[in-house]
Amino acid sequence: MTSVVSARSSQGSSAFSQSVKLRVKQIDGDRCWACHSESPQICHVIAQEDRQALLWEQLGLLDFAINSDTNAIPLCPTCHNEFDCALDPGFVLIPTDLQFFIEFELKDRQRRKTQAESGVISKRAVPSPEEYKRYQIDKGVVAPDAIGGQYLPFFLKKYLHPDLPFDVTEHYSKPKEWHGAPLACVRRCIVILGSARLRSLPTQTRLELERLRNLYFLDEEEGLPPSHNGFLDTETQAPPGNKTKKRQLDDTTPDKFPSPKKHEDTQQGLDKHSYSKGATTFCPILQKEMPAYWSLGPDVSTEEAVRRFAPVITQAPESVT
Ligand SMILES: [Zn+2]
Numbered sequence: 001m002t003s004v005v006s007a008r009s010s011q012g013s014s015a016f017s018q019s020v021k022l023r024v025k026q027i028d029g030d031r032c033w034a035c036h037s038e039s040p041q042i043c044h045v046i047a048q049e050d051r052q053a054l055l056w057e058q059l060g061l062l063d064f065a066i067n068s069d070t071n072a073i074p075l076c077p078t079c080h081n082e083f084d085c086a087l088d089p090g091f092v093l094i095p096t097d098l099q100f101f102i103e104f105e106l107k108d109r110q111r112r113k114t115q116a117e118s119g120v121i122s123k124r125a126v127p128s129p130e131e132y133k134r135y136q137i138d139k140g141v142v143a144p145d146a147i148g149g150q151y152l153p154f155f156l157k158k159y160l161h162p163d164l165p166f167d168v169t170e171h172y173s174k175p176k177e178w179h180g181a182p183l184a185c186v187r188r189c190i191v192i193l194g195s196a197r198l199r200s201l202p203t204q205t206r207l208e209l210e211r212l213r214n215l216y217f218l219d220e221e222e223g224l225p226p227s228h229n230g231f232l233d234t235e236t237q238a239p240p241g242n243k244t245k246k247r248q249l250d251d252t253t254p255d256k257f258p259s260p261k262k263h264e265d266t267q268q269g270l271d272k273h274s275y276s277k278g279a280t281t282f283c284p285i286l287q288k289e290m291p292a293y294w295s296l297g298p299d300v301s302t303e304e305a306v307r308r309f310a311p312v313i314t315q316a317p318e319s320v321t
Pocket of ligand 1: 076
């Protein structure tokens with residue numbers, strides 16, 4: 001699978017190819033997904049300009065290329081504009097079964113925690129388009145031949161047909177299928193938790209979105225120890241056969257020869273927070289130096305580097321559904 005990073009860096013652009021556009025129209029139809037207007041544009045769900053895309057990828061929340069069809073949806077220019085209005089979006093699509101995502105994350109947390117206790121830190125798994133669809137097929141929410149899981153078109157502004165003497169928003173606010181990556185939609189949904197239009201969201205939806213946001217971005221939920229969900233969710237494991245190097249997450253025993261920097265951080269309780277004070281790193285998305293959030297800063301000893309990062313492994317998570 002092409003990563004977001006490599007897709008951006010290797011192509012220099014995340015615009016959709018013609019074949020992707022055609023495929024999306026074949027799957028979703030040649031009308032605006034939101035308001036059914038003709039001649040839609042093929043739009044990004046995770047925006048090309050999304051400055052958090054890389055962070056979401058690092059957190060294991062985004063596992064598809066920005067320019068892939070799984071990140072595409074047909075929208076008319078009006079809905080596209082409201083969807084992309086970053087500071088005041090007027091339209092989003094919301095997975096109709098947010099509880100599925102909450103339970104998926106809770107199970108995946110347990111999986112990561114269990115693996116961490118045996119010395120392995122593995123990457124988060126999130127529901128794929130197929131997993132969400134399959135879940136809803138099993139529940140009878142969508143038909144076996146559905147193009148994808150079900151989403152609610154949600155209008156935060158009444159921008160559709162403003163000249164009409166009546167509000168047509170309700171007519172278009174009916175759940176429908178979409179083929180793409182549900183986490184791309186969740187990215188947009190979480191943005192509206194900061195909107196002054198938040199009150200238009202049903203209470204249950206808001207509570208579920210808030211819960212999901214907390215599970216994705218906070219360590220403390222559900223009793224997980226801090227550091228398990230670090231900014232660099234890099235897969236690490238102690239060298240095979242070297243049992244003495246494996247550690248529990250709550251093991252704060254200092255190394256035999258701790259570096260002065262490490263010792264200082266441990267004393268301040270910062271050892272596991274992957275934050276290197278004052279350090280910067282070059283961000284290829286922002287094209288500038290940014291504060292560095294990393295597990296190994298320049299003051300970390302070689303022994304520590306070997307212990308934590310060699311060999312780097314990828315634990316392909318099993319389905320947790
Ligand atoms: Zn539209």
